[in-house]
Amino acid sequence: MFQPYRFADIEVVEDAAALRSEVREFLDEWKDKWTPWERGLGWTRYDRKFSEAMGAKGWIGMCWPKKYGGAERSMLERHVVIEELLAVGAPVGAHWVSDRQSGPLILKAGTETQRQKYLPEIIRGEACFCIGLSEPDAGSDLASVRTRADKVDGGWLVNGRKIWTTNAHLSEYIIALLRTEGTAADRHKGLSQFVFSMRLPGITIRQIKDLTGTAHFNEVTFDNVFIDDDALIGALGEGWAQVTAELAFERSGPDRYMSSFSLLEELVEHVNKTGSDRMIDRQIGAEFAKMAVLRQMSVSIAGMLQEGLLPNQEAAVVKDLGTDAEQRLPEVVRSILGQDSPLDKSTSLAEINAAITQTAPTFSLRGGTREIIRGIMAKGLGLR
Secondary structure: OOOOOOOOOOOOOOOHHHHHHHHHHHHHOOHHHOOHHHHHOOOOOOOHHHHHHHHHOOOOOOOOOHHHOOOOOOHHHHHHHHHHHHHOOOOOOOOHHHHHHHHHHHHHHOOHHHHHHHHHHHHOOOOOEEEEOOOOOOOOOOOOOOOEEEEEOOEEEEEEEEEOOOOHHHOOEEEEEEEOOOOHHHOOOOEEEEEEEOOOOOEEEEEEOOOOOOOOEEEEEEEEEEEEHHHEEOOOOOHHHHHHHHHHHHHHOHHHOOOOHHHHHHHHHHHHHHOOOHHHHHHHHHHHHHHHHHHHHHHHHHHHHHOOOOOHHHHHHHHHHHHHHHHHHHHHHHHHHOOOOOOOOOOHHHHHHHHHHHHHHHHHOOOOOHHHHHHHHHHHOOOO
């Protein structure tokens, strides 16, 4: 029977309750410091002290080998930690990309020298990574790479630009997809991945403000930036295959349906205080039902990753459905509150809703647009 998608019925590990309690106790010491606005923007917000505290608890790189500083815990245990962080809108921006995809990529495809250098820093919460994929004038076409790495004695010279690079201005390192041969017309061929410092001469960073007034997006320009030979990750010319595998980590986690969760929790508290009716109960119940389904799908994917599988198709489904749920929630809140303005900050609920309303349009861009994601799904169904 044709089964393009595998969503096994997986339960979170037996000792998850103890871990969940430990994480909640840890977060209780921090969460009162964050305003509703800050909690609404938690997944991109940079707080190095918080990330270092996470590292001290062993909750960054927690599935990685002990010889690099990891805890060798399961992907399902990591899922528990990520859920709890997202539920309260914790500021995870200083370690998010490093833990979710940069570290796993280096662990899988990097050299031993790279593993020894980067992984312990990530685990301690000391290394913020950014990802150099998108380029100006290329839209969502990640394969249209024009930024080049040309071979010279002892290394490579990098020239070109990347855009929408989250927290590039705060990052110690970048993993960039660069063209090492051919032209942009060659598409997936001739692409390689490199890891190097964001402090190298020739790198210029221009911050891009969004609707919230923050500027976690950046345009990064490389002007004859010299990187050593040991900056290459994996095999030369295998960059596209590596990026595809890396994006499965980016698209499959709880962050693809829980970015708005703190808003949902705030909504329930508000309604419990002010009263509700059958229509409001139905609206909130529908959103919780979607969240429950998405959670089970995400847990299933965590189980696949634990088994060493590459759930590209399943991750695309969770990302697409999760984005719809995340972007719809601010509108649900506005309808219940009867707000005339989405930027009202008169209550905690209104404030967090204002923050998420302004950032929600980006949810369907990060990790691949709807068109790209649905193209992946169509391919999995054999329609393309």
